[in-house]
Amino acid sequence: MPDLKQPLDGIRVVDLTRVLSGPFCSMLLGDMGAEVIKVEPPGKGDPVRGQGTLKDGLSWYFASFNRNKKSVTLDLYADEGKALLAELIRDADVLVDNFRPGVLAKMGFDKARLDTLNPRLVTANISGYGSTGPMADLPAFDFIIQAMSGFMSVNGRADQEPMRSGQPITDLVGGLYAAFGIVCALRARDLNGRGQHVESALMNGILSFMAYLASEHLLTGQLPLRTGNNHPLVAPYGLYKASDGEVAVAASNDVVLRKFMRTIGLEDLLDDPRYDDNTKRFPLRDELKEIIDARMQDESQAHWIAALNAAGVPSGKVQDLGEVFADPQVAAQEMVISVDHPGHGDVRMLGFPVKLSETPCEARLPAPELGAHDEEILGPLRARLAQRSG
Amino acid sequence: MPDLKQPLDGIRVVDLTRVLSGPFCSMLLGDMGAEVIKVEPPGKGDPVRGQGTLKDGLSWYFASFNRNKKSVTLDLYADEGKALLAELIRDADVLVDNFRPGVLAKMGFDKARLDTLNPRLVTANISGYGSTGPMADLPAFDFIIQAMSGFMSVNGRADQEPMRSGQPITDLVGGLYAAFGIVCALRARDLNGRGQHVESALMNGILSFMAYLASEHLLTGQLPLRTGNNHPLVAPYGLYKASDGEVAVAASNDVVLRKFMRTIGLEDLLDDPRYDDNTKRFPLRDELKEIIDARMQDESQAHWIAALNAAGVPSGKVQDLGEVFADPQVAAQEMVISVDHPGHGDVRMLGFPVKLSETPCEARLPAPELGAHDEEILGPLRARLAQRSG
Numbered sequence: 142m143p144d145l146k147q148p149l150d151g152i153r154v155v156d157l158t159r160v161l162s163g164p165f166c167s168m169l170l171g172d173m174g175a176e177v178i179k180v181e182p183p184g185k186g187d188p189v190r191g192q193g194t195l196k197d198g199l200s201w202y203f204a205s206f207n208r209n210k211k212s213v214t215l216d217l218y219a220d221e222g223k224a225l226l227a228e229l230i231r232d233a234d235v236l237v238d239n240f241r242p243g244v245l246a247k248m249g250f251d252k253a254r255l256d257t258l259n260p261r262l263v264t265a266n267i268s269g270y271g272s273t274g275p276m277a278d279l280p281a282f283d284f285i286i287q288a289m290s291g292f293m294s295v296n297g298r299a300d301q302e303p304m305r306s307g308q309p310i311t312d313l314v315g316g317l318y319a320a321f322g323i324v325c326a327l328r329a330r331d332l333n334g335r336g337q338h339v340e341s342a343l344m345n346g347i348l349s350f351m352a353y354l355a356s357e358h359l360l361t362g363q364l365p366l367r368t369g370n371n372h373p374l375v376a377p378y379g380l381y382k383a384s385d386g387e388v389a390v391a392a393s394n395d396v397v398l399r400k401f402m403r404t405i406g407l408e409d410l411l412d413d414p415r416y417d418d419n420t421k422r423f424p425l426r427d428e429l430k431e432i433i434d435a436r437m438q439d440e441s442q443a444h445w446i447a448a449l450n451a452a453g454v455p456s457g458k459v460q461d462l463g464e465v466f467a468d469p470q471v472a473a474q475e476m477v478i479s480v481d482h483p484g485h486g487d488v489r490m491l492g493f494p495v496k497l498s499e500t501p502c503e504a505r506l507p508a509p510e511l512g513a514h515d516e517e518i519l520g521p522l523r524a525r526l527a528q529r530s531g
Numbered sequence: 532m533p534d535l536k537q538p539l540d541g542i543r544v545v546d547l548t549r550v551l552s553g554p555f556c557s558m559l560l561g562d563m564g565a566e567v568i569k570v571e572p573p574g575k576g577d578p579v580r581g582q583g584t585l586k587d588g589l590s591w592y593f594a595s596f597n598r599n600k601k602s603v604t605l606d607l608y609a610d611e612g613k614a615l616l617a618e619l620i621r622d623a624d625v626l627v628d629n630f631r632p633g634v635l636a637k638m639g640f641d642k643a644r645l646d647t648l649n650p651r652l653v654t655a656n657i658s659g660y661g662s663t664g665p666m667a668d669l670p671a672f673d674f675i676i677q678a679m680s681g682f683m684s685v686n687g688r689a690d691q692e693p694m695r696s697g698q699p700i701t702d703l704v705g706g707l708y709a710a711f712g713i714v715c716a717l718r719a720r721d722l723n724g725r726g727q728h729v730e731s732a733l734m735n736g737i738l739s740f741m742a743y744l745a746s747e748h749l750l751t752g753q754l755p756l757r758t759g760n761n762h763p764l765v766a767p768y769g770l771y772k773a774s775d776g777e778v779a780v781a782a783s784n785d786v787v788l789r790k791f792m793r794t795i796g797l798e799d800l801l802d803d804p805r806y807d808d809n810t811k812r813f814p815l816r817d818e819l820k821e822i823i824d825a826r827m828q829d830e831s832q833a834h835w836i837a838a839l840n841a842a843g844v845p846s847g848k849v850q851d852l853g854e855v856f857a858d859p860q861v862a863a864q865e866m867v868i869s870v871d872h873p874g875h876g877d878v879r880m881l882g883f884p885v886k887l888s889e890t891p892c893e894a895r896l897p898a899p900e901l902g903a904h905d906e907e908i909l910g911p912l913r914a915r916l917a918q919r920s921g
Contacts, residue, residue: 145719145722147719148718150722161742188784193743193746196750200746201746201750205745271860273863273864274862277863280840282783282845284769288847288849288850289848291852292698294852295852297697304694304760305760307682307687307758308686308742313740314707318885321710322886324711325538326538326890327718328721329887329890337888338889339887340888345882348884351881353582356583356595356881358853358856360583364853369694370694372674389675391675450670453670455671455672456675457678457679460680461684462681462745465738466749469665470661471738474660474732476738491739491741492735494735495715497719497727498727498729
């Protein structure tokens with residue numbers, strides 16, 4: 142058995158993606174050990190290199206989505222660039238792009254050509270809407286997909302407009318699904334020797350997260366309501382006011398609810414005939430909130446969070462990013478790491494969300510300078526092309 | 532080479548999870564071909580069996596998260612249940628739970644025992660905060676993780692409270708990361724013959740989606756603002772008013788912005804010295820919105836969406852779930868499927884977000900009745916135990 146450091150050791154990914162969904166996908170593969178070769182247009186490269194705040198010329202946004210990658214520059218509109226891409230593809234295990242569906246084929250790399258170059262290749266495309274259907278060719282962007290997918294229709298307050306998420310959530314879900322699909326396709330190839338095509342669409346990914354909102358609608362035909370921070374079905378639930386800040390409480394069933402009310406000294410309410418059943422409590426949730434707020438004012442946020450969690454009631458507070466990154470739990474989970482970028486110093490970035498005990502994710506390489514690996518990667522390919530034509 | 536139908540053919544998953552994050556993870560594995568054995572407590576089983584609207588006694592919410600699974604009932608607090616679980620584990624490739632970290636060990640299945648039973652086993656745990664750190668033992672729930680992770684701090688309007696997402700987003704992200712980690716661990720095992728432990732924490736997963744919000748904060752120390760449906764940095768951007776509804780427009784850079792303004796006949800504005808640069812436009816975004824709204828009133832929502840997309844400007848509308856499920860694009864992508872549940876008729880549910888061209892996801896099995904596979908799965912194990920003790 143080989144000595145394996147990471148699950149994707151030995152896998153080479155040719156990465157034509159840019160901006161967010163695709164680079165996130167290829168970073169996930171790189172974090173798991175793949176050699177990721179980021180192909181960028183000469184000149185400015187991935188637009189994210191110029192986005193966000195730069196420090197010593199380096200975008201930390203770019204750095205945080207492009208660790209564990211090598212960068213080569215290719216002009217894919219020129220013959221030499223296409224010839225070199227073909228050679229890269231011959232040696233690759235995975236080719237991933239987030240062009241609109243069909244763009245890669247128009248560049249000269251349709252399915253037949255890719256099969257000829259490398260029948261073991263796993264190809265992957267991340268697009269807004271997928272490669273079939275009336276919207277396959279439309280330009281897409283996270284905000285538009287949040288709108289089109291129904292995500293916004295369930296996000297926000299009942300009395301206000303549908304709301305987008307502050308996180309570019311559809312890009313990241315789409316990228317993560319693509320990485321999952323690619324590793325599945327690699328496992329299939331390990332078994333049957335053949336590559337295949339993987340598609341992840343931002344629209345499909347975020348739609349698959351509709352959970353009970355979707356199943357309820359499909360069964361009843363009713364539209365889910367926006368309910369802000371209230372639970373759509375259960376009360377009490379949500380944010381309550383301690384003496385020095387709010388406390389988030391998720392009392393999702395009767396057992397946990399009784400623990401909640403007992404902990405704050407209001408258990409009697411649950412035996413009051415006005416509140417002894419969720420169907421009675423739910424329409425009175427504002428009234429209940431006033432009673433609970435009044436009681437919780439007696440103690441601090443920290444007091445209640447500790448007491449509630451100790452009693453088995455999930456509880457916490459709304460943390461801003463400053464609080465999150467100062468949170469000892471986040472530190473214990475190593476969710477901020479520091480990566481040395483020669484010439485730019487240490488860059489702090491988010492850590493690895495999946496922990497594998499024996500072959501863990503590692504930051505082996507900092508995000509590359511544009512074209513940093515042209516010589517290492519493209520040099521031998523140029524020699525190969527020269528030999529073949531000579 | 533074997534004839535492979537799906538990437539996880541031949542993989543057997545023993546699934547101790549309940550409710551949402553874990554069942555979503557094991558469903559993703561089942562959709563890719565794994566045999567998933569859902570272990571449930573006798574009596575009521577997974578609490579989701581009783582949640583949401585029931586039709587002919589079946590929860591569509593349960594059905595939509597438990598397709599491609601078999602159900603066995605085991606009392607894991609009784610000796611026979613533990614003995615049968617041990618036998619299940621001997622034959623399994625993956626064991627996944629979403630208990631709090633350490634609970635499985637307290638049940639008698641610590642790492643040493645699992646290694647003895649099956650050194651090739653991939654184990655996985657999905658928890659709120661991960662297995663190390665001061666919060667490892669706390670109860671967790673999607674809403675609380677949305678609060679603690681910073682997600683809520685960037686979701687909502689600037690002048691209002693932080694807002695949770697209507698989707699149970701942290702559960703689903705945590706489940707998807709777990710599935711990704713498990714398939715990576717299976718590939719590692721294919722190569723080196725050894726199982727390992729995979730951890731996915733809801734907090735870490737959603738935190739990893741902070742993208743540029745995190746990198747900007749880590750570099751500048753500044754907190755991201757909640758900006759509702761406005762872009763935090765760019766104007767114009769967002770929702771604009773056509774004659775019969777709103778149009779979502781994502782003009783994320785100068786090239787796309789010029790196409791937008793040209794399409795709506797306001798290109799001259801970009802040459803007006805008051806608006807010719809984003810740094811000038813951004814503080815005037817409300818004023819700009821009024822000008823654009825006034826112009827877009829002249830035509831319908833459908834007109835503008837078609838014209839803008841044709842011009843290369845990502846555009847769409849806020850769709851509710853009724854519109855989403857009537858959308859021809861969603862139909863073309865087969866994002867709603869119908870699964871026959873004997874005794875309950877056809878159940879409509881969300882389809883498969885990742886498309887594999889050669890070994891695609893399939894609905895092979897409807898969600899199981901509680902204990903439907905007791906005889907098939909547990910019968911031979913009971914016989915094995917009897918033989919061993921006899």
